[in-house]
Amino acid sequence: MSEKEETPEGQGSEETPINSPEVEAAVESTGEPEVAAEMEAADEAAAADDSIGDGEQELEDAESVQAAVTNEPEPAEDKGFVASDGAVLGRDFIIPGVGPGDHDPYKWHTGPKQKTTNNAIEIVDVVKQFGRTRILNGLNLGLPDDQISMVLGPSGTGKSVLIKHIVGLLYPDHGDVIVKGDSVPDLSDDDLFEMRKKFGLLFQDGALFGSMNIFDNVAFPLRQHTDKGEEEIEHICTRRLREVGLGEAHDKMPNELSGGMRKRAGFARALVLDPEIVMFDEPDSGLDPVRTALLCELIKEVHAENGGCYMVISHDLGTARRIADFIAVLWKGRIVESGPKEELFDSDNEFVHQFLQADVVGPLAMD
Ligand SMILES: Nc1ncnc2c1ncn2[C@@H]1O[C@H](COP(=O)(O)OP(=O)(O)OP(=O)(O)O)[C@@H](O)[C@H]1O
Ligand SMILES: [Mg+2]
Numbered sequence: 001m002s003e004k005e006e007t008p009e010g011q012g013s014e015e016t017p018i019n020s021p022e023v024e025a026a027v028e029s030t031g032e033p034e035v036a037a038e039m040e041a042a043d044e045a046a047a048a049d050d051s052i053g054d055g056e057q058e059l060e061d062a063e064s065v066q067a068a069v070t071n072e073p074e075p076a077e078d079k080g081f082v083a084s085d086g087a088v089l090g091r092d093f094i095i096p097g098v099g100p101g102d103h104d105p106y107k108w109h110t111g112p113k114q115k116t117t118n119n120a121i122e123i124v125d126v127v128k129q130f131g132r133t134r135i136l137n138g139l140n141l142g143l144p145d146d147q148i149s150m151v152l153g154p155s156g157t158g159k160s161v162l163i164k165h166i167v168g169l170l171y172p173d174h175g176d177v178i179v180k181g182d183s184v185p186d187l188s189d190d191d192l193f194e195m196r197k198k199f200g201l202l203f204q205d206g207a208l209f210g211s212m213n214i215f216d217n218v219a220f221p222l223r224q225h226t227d228k229g230e231e232e233i234e235h236i237c238t239r240r241l242r243e244v245g246l247g248e249a250h251d252k253m254p255n256e257l258s259g260g261m262r263k264r265a266g267f268a269r270a271l272v273l274d275p276e277i278v279m280f281d282e283p284d285s286g287l288d289p290v291r292t293a294l295l296c297e298l299i300k301e302v303h304a305e306n307g308g309c310y311m312v313i314s315h316d317l318g319t320a321r322r323i324a325d326f327i328a329v330l331w332k333g334r335i336v337e338s339g340p341k342e343e344l345f346d347s348d349n350e351f352v353h354q355f356l357q358a359d360v361v362g363p364l365a366m367d
Pocket of ligand 2: 159160161281
């Protein structure tokens with residue numbers, strides 16, 4: 001948009017000087033010096049409206065001209081929210097859950113409640129857009145080491161997209177993802193392959209290989225990423241499968257297991273490389289409440305034994321209460337608030353309060 005277009009109506013035009021014949025004619029026809037002064041003032045400020053014509057008509061309009069000058073000018077165009085790179089919301093990109101005219105979509109985003117140190121993972125100003133849909137829009141988050149962190153947020157806000165950035169399956173358009181001091185987008189393919197050995201990953205659907213039995217599924221990362229012999233691999237897999245309650249299921253195929261058993265098998269597989277970081281994408285989805293509770297116990301026990309940075313994505317507030325040390329709430333492409341579990345459940349941030357109390361009243365509506 002040009003500057004001229006941005007100029008409020010009636011301002012900025014120098015085309016009609018205050019001693020213009022039209023203005024003088026108007027003054028002569030009344031003989032009133034006050035009116036002349038008003039007209040001059042109006043002219044100086046508004047540089048004469050185009051509608052001013054000859055004779056008495058503009059005298060009748062003099063008052064309204066002055067009113068137009070003294071009133072606040074209307075903004076020429078409502079741009080809405082403008083991102084830090086100058087892109088305009090609604091014109092250059094959209095954010096799920098944000099209206100095009102929203103000037104202040106981040107009014108609930110109060111950020112970290114405490115500055116965390118000793119972070120295993122740092123997400124810095126990450127922007128990620130698919131087509132015109134911007135899923136992450138300047139996301140900042142630190143995930144503390146040796147804690148179980150949970151990322152909560154409405155469906156489709158980009159929680160799975162966030163995990164994929166951390167493990168280098170997706171790259172940010174802007175910003176950085178730092179894992180144990182290394183910038184993931186800057187890693188070479190070989191270094192990325194090495195870094196992934198630090199990760200255990202439990203995907204949303206368990207993601208077992210359907211053509212392999214449970215033992216081979218769990219052994220897969222060891223055979224793929226290490227030089228360990230079969231005897232040692234058997235020892236590790238047997239221990240991990242026993243740990244998740246599947247000691248008797250070595251020879252079963254994934255389609256012979258229940259959803260909960262498949263999740264547990266996925267968990268055993270995520271742990272075999274003794275990872276420093278474990279990511280769980282909705283470990284509890286599709287499980288009944290008792291199995292969800294059992295899986296939460298298992299995650300807590302294994303974490304207590306092995307330590308490391310665990311990141312759990314879930315919609316389940318019960319899971320959050322049970323296992324989280326640290327909680328971050330994602331909405332509109334940024335973290336609304338993050339901090340220790342107790343502080344988040346106690347938060348007076350209206351959105352966080354609504355989300356963590358599952359309240360129908362609050363900033364989040366069904367859209
Ligand atoms: N590779 C991709 N290409 C295009 N769009 C994508 C891609 N991956 C994710 N998206 C879009 O990004 C948005 C966020 O997806 P994501 O799977 O991260 O949501 P989520 O927060 O994990 O949701 P849920 O809680 O339902 O699992 C969705 O609108 C999805 O369609
Ligand atoms: Mg998801």
